[in-house]
Amino acid sequence: GAVVxxxxxxxxxxxxxxxxxxxxxxxxxxxxxxxxxxxxKQSLMLMATSNEGSKATYEQGVEKDKFLINHASLTLSTxxxxxxxxxxxxxxxxxxxxxxxxxxxxxEGSWLTVV
Amino acid sequence: AQSVTQPDIHITVSEGASLExxxxxxxxxxxxxxxxxxxxxxxxxxxxxxxxxxxxxxGIKGFEAEFKRSQSSFNLRKPSxxxxxxxxxxxxxxxxxxxxxxxxxxxxxxxxxxxxP
Numbered sequence: 001g002a003v004v005x006x007x008x009x010x011x012x013x014x015x016x017x018x019x020x021x022x023x024x025x026x027x028x029x030x031x032x033x034x035x036x037x038x039x040x041k042q043s044l045m046l047m048a049t050s051n052e053g054s055k056a057t058y059e060q061g062v063e064k065d066k067f068l069i070n071h072a073s074l075t076l077s078t079x080x081x082x083x084x085x086x087x088x089x090x091x092x093x094x095x096x097x098x099x100x101x102x103x104x105x106x107x108e109g110s111w112l113t114v115v
Numbered sequence: 116a117q118s119v120t121q122p123d124i125h126i127t128v129s130e131g132a133s134l135e136x137x138x139x140x141x142x143x144x145x146x147x148x149x150x151x152x153x154x155x156x157x158x159x160x161x162x163x164x165x166x167x168x169x170x171x172x173x174g175i176k177g178f179e180a181e182f183k184r185s186q187s188s189f190n191l192r193k194p195s196x197x198x199x200x201x202x203x204x205x206x207x208x209x210x211x212x213x214x215x216x217x218x219x220x221x222x223x224x225x226x227x228x229x230x231x232p
Contacts, residue, residue, distance in 0.1 A: 091220070093220065095222075104203065104225055108220065109220050
C-alpha cells in the first residue's frame, strides 16, 4: 500500500544550526502535504499546508522564516528548521494527500532534539 | 513493528443514527491509542486517547472509544451523529515511550464519514 517515508526519524542538532526533515510519498503523487508538530504529552498541531509548486500556507502563530517548507515535487516536501533552538525540540510529522484527494497517509514522525 | 488498520474506508450514516468506527492495532506491548478527526481544509483534532486505566474512554464532541486488548481493537463510537461530524477519522498507535518523546506514532489510513439527512 501507499507509504509516506519521513527522514530522519530522530535527529539531534546544536543550537543555532539548521536541520531538514524530508517527507516522501513512495508510491503515489501527493499534491498536498501537511506538517504537524507535537510537544510531549500534547496533541498534534498543524503547522502548515504545503501544495506542490506553490508557497506553503502557514497556520497562525507559526513563523514561516523559522520553519521553511518546500514542496518541489509531487513526491517530496521538506521542512527546514532554521537557527534551531532548544524550544524547537519537538515531534514533527507529515501527512500526504493523494492526487484525487481521497486518502491521507501519514509518515511516522521525526524527533528533533536541539542541544 | 506496530501497525494500525482501519478496515472501513468510507462509512455513510443517517443523521441521528449511531456510529462505530473500527480500529485494530498490532503492537507488542501496551499501546498508547488515539483517535483524531480531520475536517476538510483543517488540521487534525484529537478526539480522545487511551494510555491506561478505564478501557472506556470519553472524548470530545460526544465520542467514546473502548480499548479491548483481547481483540486488539480501539473502536470509536457515538450514539447519535450530527451533520457536523462528517469528516475523516484517524486512529493512531504509539509506544509508551512515544508520548514522552522517543518513539514513532503510526496512523491508520482513515475512515471517511458521510452523514445523510
